[in-house]
Structure formats: C-alpha cells, structure tokens
Amino acid sequence: MDGATILVGLAGVLATAAPIVVATVGETFAERAGVINLSVNGTILLSAMGSFVVAVTTGSLFLGFLAGAVIGAAVSLVVAAGSITLRQSQVAVGFVLTLFCRDLAYFLGNPYMGEKGPILSVRAIPGLADIPILGTLFFRHDVMTYFSFVLVVVAWWWIYRTRPGLMLRAVGERPESAFARGARVDLTRYLYTTLGGALVGLAGPMFSLSVKAGWKGTISGLDGLGWIVLAIVIFGAWNPVRAALGAYLFGLLQWLSVVLQPSLQGIPSQVLQVAPFPLMILTLLLVNIGNAEWVERVLAALPEPSRRIVARILRSLRVVQPRSLGVPFERE
C-alpha cells in the first residue's frame, strides 16, 4: 500500500466517522446539561430511515437532512419531557424510546428497503483541495463532513469560551448554584437536549444519504452504532474535541479491520465485526478505573518510580462525569 492510498483511506476515515462525530457532539451537549439521552441508537435508525424516505419521495436531499434533524429533535423532546417535566428515570424513558424507534424504523421502512436514493456528492473546496496531503485529507468531502469539522470547533468554543457555555456547564454540574445565578435550569436542559437530539438526528441521513447510502432494514449495519456514540461521549470526557478524537479513532480501527482483513485470515469475520464492543468496554474500563477505590490502594503499594508513571497515565485517561448527570433539578 503506497502513501497515496493510505492518504485517501485516512480521508475516508474522516468522512465515515463524520456521522459519529456529529451524534457524539450532540449527545455531549445534552449530557453537559445533565440529561442522558439513551435513545441515540433508535434515533439514528429512525432518522436514517425517515430521511431516506423523505429524500426518495421528494427528491430533495435538503428536505431529507431536515427530516432527520426534526425526527431527532422530536424524540429527544420526549426524553426531555419524560425526565425533566415528568421526573421519570432518564434511563427508562431513553431505553424504551431506543427500542420503540428501532422497531418503528424497521416497520415503516419495510416498503422502502433496497430502493435507490439520492446521495450527497463530494465537493472539493477550490484552492484548498490542491494543498498537498491536507487537501486530500480535509478538503475533498461532502458538505456534511465539512459541517462535522466545523461543529467540533464551534462546540468546543461554545462550551468552554462563551458565557452561555459556562451556564450550560453550571447547569450540568451544580444546578442549584446556576439557578441562584439566574439560570433557567429546566429550560436550559430542554434546549440542549433538543439541540443535541437534532444533531443525533442528523447522523441518520449522514449515514443513509451519504456514508452508508440507502435503507436496508435490519442489515443496514447501523444498529449498535448509537451505543458506541454513547460510549465515545464518556471516553471524550464530555469534551467535544476529545470526543471527536474518540470517534476518529473508532473510524480508524474500523478501516484498519477492513484493510487488514486479508492478512488476518485466522480471525473469523464475526469477531472483527463485533470488535468495537469489547473495545468499548475496555476503553470505558480504562477511563473509569482511575476512579475505583481499590486502584488507589494498589497504586500506593507500587514502588515509587513506576507508581508515578502509572498514576499519571490513569489520571490523564480518567474521566469524571457531570455531577448532576441524570439527576432531576428540584427547586427548593
């Protein structure tokens, strides 16, 4: 494999990971505000199907993507209403919705299975696309991939560098204090859950109208990706940039498993297909284990130089979730 092929492959990784990146950033917004939207997996399937059907029947890609965002926002509104207004367990509402949306997608999408639909075309950015290496990597994509690049930067800037972003973090960490400083906690949570849901919803058409074009029902290969998104949000420590890196790492591993398949004859294909999931468990283990009590004790028993190294690695990986994640806000 020569350099040019690898370069194109890596550019492909950036494009195929784009829906995961957008969904991850969306979920990061919701969780930063304190709401776990566990419906991601079902939402992506439903919006992938819905946007595909809209795009096929209207012939408009724009309407397709719009439908995806609207579906995502609608589902997340149910999560918000159920958990914020009606105080039901976020996990329960999200889990039911994830199953409901998945079955709904398969049920309503059945007549459209295997149909040919429009596909988002690649638009190289004039000038920038001709820069050696970087041009191929970043400037020969479709418009939604560019959107994913911009989104990561904007999300980071919004969360860490603006006043509303500060309020968002406060609402997720210490809603009482935020409330005392004038934040409208429940409204903020509604807004970011819906915004996050709309972004998750966009991931659907980014698959069905671009990366994995078409709707093939249960063999669309989308079932399960939503759970990976939720895991990457944790891996990303609720920081959009770190989360995006996680998404690209995931894309890279998937690409490698395809590229290296011929040289991995001994490993059955079923194992490679599910490799992301044990990997997900391992990653979550790595980023969470630093919080475990027994690790402290083991660390204390290690000899000094190695103790410091291990402790530093664990600390750099460790993530701590927003303090009020999943906890309804009581104004008292």
Next chain:
Amino acid sequence: MSEMSNLGSAARRPALRLSRQTWINLGLQLGALVLAFLLTSVILLVAGAPPFDAYVQIAKGAVGSMGSFSNVLVAWVPLLLAAAGVLVTFAAGLWNIGVEGQIVLGAVLSTWMLRLLQETSLSPALIIAAAMVAGIVGGGLWAALAGVLKTFGGVNEIFGGLGLNFVATALTLWLIFGPWKRPGIGSMSGTEPFPEQLWLPTVGGLRLSLWALGLAILAVIVVYILLERTYFGLRLKAVGRNGRAAFLLGVPTWQYGLLAFLVCGGLAGLAGAIQVTSVYHRLIPSISSGYGFLGLMIGMLILYRAIWVAPVALFFAALNIGSIQLPIVLKLDSTLSGVLQGALVLFVLLVEGFRQRYIRRARLAAVGASMVTVASTSEEA
C-alpha cells in the same frame, strides 16, 4: 419505585380514599393503554394499513387456534424468566441490559453440556438436567462479568452489559460457523439438532413443554417471595433506593449488587437452556430472540411490581406470536408488535410521571388543607 411506598401508605388510609385513588390509577393506566393503541393506529395508517384489521390479525394469530396459543405459552416461558430476573436487578437499582447476552450464554453453555454428554451412557433426564444447570451457570457468569466490570472497573452496567450482548452474539455465530458447525458446512440454521431423547418432553404434537412452563412459573413465584416477603429482598431494595444509606446501615452494598446480577443472570441462563432443550433443540444465531430486552420492558411497564409479571408477560408473548403472520396476511413488518409494546411502556411511564407530578400533588394539597382545617377546629375546641 416510590410507587411501592405510596401503595403501602394508601393501604392504611380509610377505605373510601383508597378506592378513589385506585379508580384514578386504574383510569390512568387504561388511558395509557388507549394512548398506546391510538399512536400505533396512527402509525398503521401512515403505513397505509387498516389498524383494526391488523389488531384482529394479531389476536387471531395469538389465540386463533390451540397451536398458536401453545406457541404463545412457549414464548411466555423465556419472557417470565427474563422479567422475573430483571426485577431482582431493578430492585438493586441496576439496569441489567446485558440480560439478552445472559440468555445467549445460557444457551451456549447448555448446548456445550449436551454436546459433551450426548455420546455418554448417562440417562437422558440427567443430561437434560445437567444442561439446565450449565445454562444457569453460563447466564450467571456472564452477568457476574458485567457486575464485576461495574463494581471494580467503574464501567456502567448499561454499557458493560450491552457490549457483552454483542460479544455473546458473536460467540454464538463463531461457534455455529466454526467449531460446532454442521457436518459439511455451517449455516444460519444453527448447529446439528440433538437426538430426540435429549429434547425436553412436550405436550403431544405441540412445542410446549410443561417442565419449562413449570420452571418459569416457579421462578416468578420465588422472585416474588424473595422481593416482597424476605429480609433479603428488603435489604436489596434498600441498596437500590439509597445505596449509601444502606451501606451505612450495614448492608454489604456491592456484594448485594453482584448477587442480584447472579440471580438475574441465572434465570436468564435458564431461559436460554430452555430455548435449546425444548424449543429449538440446537443452538441458533438469534437464540435470545430479543426476550431479554422485552423482559426489561415488562419490568418497566409493571412499574417493578412482581405480582404483575405473569399477566403482562403473557400479553407481550401474545403480541409477539400474533404479529408473526402480519407479513403474510397484511404485508406488514412483524416489528409492529415491538412498536406497540414500546408505545405501551412509554405511555405508562409518561402517565405515571403525570400522576406523580400533578395528581398526587393535587391530592397532597387537598390532604394538607383538610389537616389544617382539622387542626384549626381542634384548636377551637
């Protein structure tokens, strides 16, 4: 979970108030049912299908003949086991999404045991019993893995369990196409069927095994007694409601959590073993058929009250079996049952939230007002 304390306090109220409260609750739950059917009907209309016909077809498919009703009972068995299992983990405040994979591992280990013993001279009854035990062990160990990941690794049981579900499915596929493949070539139809003497005896001509049914009903009763009538159940619920308080009161919190995982996994594993020994007589790729997830849905639908497991699981089983013929009769996808089940659970959750937030508050306000009146009148006296 506040439902239970609420029921407890309601029981001590004067009969009049209890009955009024009961009527309101009943009305609300009926409302949730109606809303779920309304939403599903709208979805059916969107799909261009006549809703009433679809429901009639489902009912026919479920109870139209002795054969179809016995299939409902066959599906009832794993649902009972899965739902009873997740009630134990729910009681401990745990989301055992891995129950699906625990069913699979139960099936895998019981298949392994059957393969191991089928050539020996042991009596078939003994071999089947060993396969059941192997299933329980397999499910229990898979659940314990999720529990250990949570307890010692800080991996949320939702992600740990979910990842393990995918791993379990991959393991099954690998076994079916690899080491356990049929003579010749492996196929999606599963491993080579076991000889008939290793099948759990079924009711003449049907797929229903009274042994399986008995075990499942027994499991539900045991879980009900465990949760509602024992000190263990009480302590387990204490862990689930407020782990820190339970710990300070001397309940070994994480040990109880792991134990809940083991019990749930064991029941799920038994369900897997039953699918192998009495339904499919071999290992197939989708051996769990989504029963684990449905068990979780049932747990939520009945708001974690063990007494309701049996009827609701029967209803869910009927929906599943009834919708099988939808593709043939009405050209509809059979996932309609999942849509209806999801809508039901969703509306029950939302209506319960509505009740807790608006109706209970209104009642508390009324009670508060009457208390004030009582207090002021007694002062006057």
